[in-house]
Amino acid sequence: xxxxxxxxxxxxxxxxxxSTLLRSASEVGFTRMDLPFLLGTTVTDNRRRAxxxxxxxxxxxxxxxxxxxxxxxxxxxxxxxxLGALVGALHALFTSTVLVxxxxxxxxxxxxxxxxxxxxxxxxxxxxxxxxxxxxxTFLVTLISHMVYGAIVGWAVRV
Amino acid sequence: xxxDDGYADIRDYAVVGDGRTAALVASDGAIDWLCLPDIDSPSxxxxxxxxxxxxxxxxxxxxxxxxxxxxxxxxxxxxxxxxTELGTVRVIDAMTLPDDRLGPMRELARSIEGVxxxxxxxxxxxxxxxxGTVAGRLEWRAGVPTATYGSAAAALRSWDAGAPRWTDGAxxxxxxxxxxxxxxxxxxxALAEPLVLPGRDAVERRxxxxxxxxxxxxxxxxxxxxxxDVVLRSALALKLLIFAPxxxxxxxxxxxxxxxIGGIRNWDYRFCWIRDSSFLIGALLQLGCRPEAQALFWWFxxxxxxxxxxxxxxxxxxxxxxxxxxxxxTLSGYRGSRPVRIGNGALEQLQLDIYGDLxxxxxxxxxxxxxxxxxxxxVLGRVADLVCDIWRRPDCGIWEVxxxxxxFTQSKVMCWVALDRAVxxxxxxxxxxxxxxxxxxxxAAIREFVETRCWSERRGSYTRAAGSEDLDASLLxxxxxxxxxxxxxRMQGTIDAIMKDLRxxxxxxxxxxxxxxxxxxxxxxxxxxxxxxxxxxAGRLADASNLMNDLVARANDVGxxxxxxxxxxxxxxxxxxxxxxxxxxxxxxxxxxxxxRTPAERLESKRPS
Numbered sequence: 064x065x066x067x068x069x070x071x072x073x074x075x076x077x078x079x080x081x082s083t084l085l086r087s088a089s090e091v092g093f094t095r096m097d098l099p100f101l102l103g104t105t106v107t108d109n110r111r112r113a114x115x116x117x118x119x120x121x122x123x124x125x126x127x128x129x130x131x132x133x134x135x136x137x138x139x140x141x142x143x144x145x146l147g148a149l150v151g152a153l154h155a156l157f158t159s160t161v162l163v164x165x166x167x168x169x170x171x172x173x174x175x176x177x178x179x180x181x182x183x184x185x186x187x188x189x190x191x192x193x194x195x196x197x198x199x200x201t202f203l204v205t206l207i208s209h210m211v212y213g214a215i216v217g218w219a220v221r222v
Numbered sequence: 223x224x225x226d227d228g229y230a231d232i233r234d235y236a237v238v239g240d241g242r243t244a245a246l247v248a249s250d251g252a253i254d255w256l257c258l259p260d261i262d263s264p265s266x267x268x269x270x271x272x273x274x275x276x277x278x279x280x281x282x283x284x285x286x287x288x289x290x291x292x293x294x295x296x297x298x299x300x301x302x303x304x305x306t307e308l309g310t311v312r313v314i315d316a317m318t319l320p321d322d323r324l325g326p327m328r329e330l331a332r333s334i335e336g337v338x339x340x341x342x343x344x345x346x347x348x349x350x351x352x353x354g355t356v357a358g359r360l361e362w363r364a365g366v367p368t369a370t371y372g373s374a375a376a377a378l379r380s381w382d383a384g385a386p387r388w389t390d391g392a393x394x395x396x397x398x399x400x401x402x403x404x405x406x407x408x409x410x411x412a413l414a415e416p417l418v419l420p421g422r423d424a425v426e427r428r429x430x431x432x433x434x435x436x437x438x439x440x441x442x443x444x445x446x447x448x449x450x451d452v453v454l455r456s457a458l459a460l461k462l463l464i465f466a467p468x469x470x471x472x473x474x475x476x477x478x479x480x481x482x483i484g485g486i487r488n489w490d491y492r493f494c495w496i497r498d499s500s501f502l503i504g505a506l507l508q509l510g511c512r513p514e515a516q517a518l519f520w521w522f523x524x525x526x527x528x529x530x531x532x533x534x535x536x537x538x539x540x541x542x543x544x545x546x547x548x549x550x551x552t553l554s555g556y557r558g559s560r561p562v563r564i565g566n567g568a569l570e571q572l573q574l575d576i577y578g579d580l581x582x583x584x585x586x587x588x589x590x591x592x593x594x595x596x597x598x599x600x601v602l603g604r605v606a607d608l609v610c611d612i613w614r615r616p617d618c619g620i621w622e623v624x625x626x627x628x629x630f631t632q633s634k635v636m637c638w639v640a641l642d643r644a645v646x647x648x649x650x651x652x653x654x655x656x657x658x659x660x661x662x663x664x665x666a667a668i669r670e671f672v673e674t675r676c677w678s679e680r681r682g683s684y685t686r687a688a689g690s691e692d693l694d695a696s697l698l699x700x701x702x703x704x705x706x707x708x709x710x711x712r713m714q715g716t717i718d719a720i721m722k723d724l725r726x727x728x729x730x731x732x733x734x735x736x737x738x739x740x741x742x743x744x745x746x747x748x749x750x751x752x753x754x755x756x757x758x759x760a761g762r763l764a765d766a767s768n769l770m771n772d773l774v775a776r777a778n779d780v781g782x783x784x785x786x787x788x789x790x791x792x793x794x795x796x797x798x799x800x801x802x803x804x805x806x807x808x809x810x811x812x813x814x815x816x817x818x819r820t821p822a823e824r825l826e827s828k829r830p831s
Binding site: 094109110184186196198 | 521
């Protein structure tokens, strides 16, 4: 149980830090990526409501991933901030190459994909490899924010 | 048709596409331009830019022939009929739309049908990757001639169209088509995924699906006014230029078709210009394309998010950042018109008019019944604030001149449009109203500047720039944008001056003064349609209708226009087909049909009360 609760606590703090970093990077013009917006528009095309739903969804995902981190750390019998940051980097790589770039557009009817043709309407441009369509620094921002998330979870988890 | 040194006239091309990419098909059956997988990707066929090295997919009788062409009614599927002394053959060209079965990433189908007699035919598939620079590996996959380069692959599968063989970097086959006989070619391509080689039934099913889609889409368009077929053809051409994965619209399907044969004015138009946005959204909404209008508006707000309130002049279709201009030295250019360029150097210019275009776009979007959410409203407010700060600067103007920046009249008027629309949007609570008094004050200052510094008593006309005596066809847009009285003496005088000095036959030059580039150019066809709209909005409907009829007759045989026309020879020049020309045509037709109302007034009248 210690692993579960410490993972959830780390996930909560990590997601707070992750969301803050992503939003800040967007505000200062580093990237156009907006994960809560992308997630929220799976259920609504109202932009403002989409962001609220998206933040809730993103928090739930953050907690879920933290539990996966915690289980993995428990399996190998160690957990610390550096290990968490390393897993966070892998997480960022997976998010940028597969999760948002490949899987999300398939289940998200408003995101374009390379297959979207004239008989379909996409409201949101495809992210592209490493989500670079959303700005040159997008992957860097994703990498750093997820490493911070991972470091916090790794620091918090008690194995 | 006749080819000079292997080059067809630009007028001889038609276009087929699927919302992701587009191919140019010459009236002799050659596909001379195709980029894969997307319209802004590197080309696999670029014979239009280098007849020897560019690559193409030809299909034609081996004996002398003449051709007749049309689009299948209300579709973007092309029908070419080859008439020979031995018989007649019909070819249907379609970029097919995907269905729910496994198919190629992109598929270009050429369906061949014997109409009469027996006609000897030949096809030749000569792929060249990366703008003609790479032949790739030419090999066989499951008996199908296939070319691969890096993670790209293209295969030409055929049925009843001869036994292909690789010779001199091309796969080719001879075959005969008898009356009632059918053959089929399909170009299947892939990027970063395995190539799917489709079956014949699947291709024929997708051709029919594609025809049905286009007919259904056209049937949904809301226009019953004059020149209906012409307007619908323009709408279909625009739909081909809408990049479906993002909702952005390419300014044209090509790069570097020259503004002057042999000249250097060769630009890449496979980007989305903010400048086209207000015409685009106006046309889409007025023709009942609400989903496309919503996708376009969302795309604009996403694409501009990184730099707002500052805007780039143009954006890549996928929203990506890289549009660096460079030359492709290996391509000799259309009829020797070098350089062939990809990317666009206008990206970094200061062009003040685009701020007005964005606000006008938002205003029209609202008139079309869409909601502007608070975040978008806040962005628009920041854009208006920026306009207050920068409208006094000289800029490169709507024509992206590469000479020294000037105080272009049209740029100043579009700054006025930006602030006028911001005030109106704020009054409707779509934009925060904190700075509304500043916007009103600065809008009045801009009007004062235009009316005093950009008006020539001697000419009785607005001028190209402050303090200048030159004219500019962009002044014709003032009434479309709701600046001043469209039938008042100042606008009437401007129309008359432009007709006197810039008009040649049915065509209008952009300007006659220096723009920082050597060489000459043809007449931009959008300027002619702007003149039609300005005449209609000035109450001169008979003049407008006469000019419209004249211009409609100057389209090519399938109703398409390039960017420019040579006023002496009637030859098309520049990129093809060009969105702004077709948008301007639609606006001109609507202006006449509505006795001069602006797009905003027309949309307002259709809003449910």
